[in-house]
Amino acid sequence: MITTFNGLRIHADPSLEDAIEDWSMVRSPSRAKRRRKRGFPQRIKIRMVPKKDVYQFGRCLIMHPEMVRELERRIDAIGAA
Structure with a gap:
């Protein structure tokens, strides 16, 4: 167009588009970040929003x-x- x-x-x-991480389903964001670095799956949703x-x-x-x-x-x- x-x-x-x-x-x-x-x-x-x-x-x-920009990728936005939604951490609302995570109980403890700091713990989730540490565990994410070590390769554990986390309840993080990635949403795409327009730039x-x-x-x-x-x-x-x-x-x-x-x-x-x-x-x-x-x-x-x-x-x-």
Whole structure:
């Protein structure tokens, strides 16, 4: 999906994600970290969340599709005011 805004091309790249570790199921995070180093499995869930970063290459902006939707929402809000 490529759109344009004020001469800037906006390219949505779904691979721009960050891995977040969820330690909420772990009873003692410090103990779990020690045991994890030694190779014991832990109750850690890894969630993927969109990156908030926007990369610019020349006149092209590259961002996650959710960030594109957020940008479009903010542009529409400015235009409606």
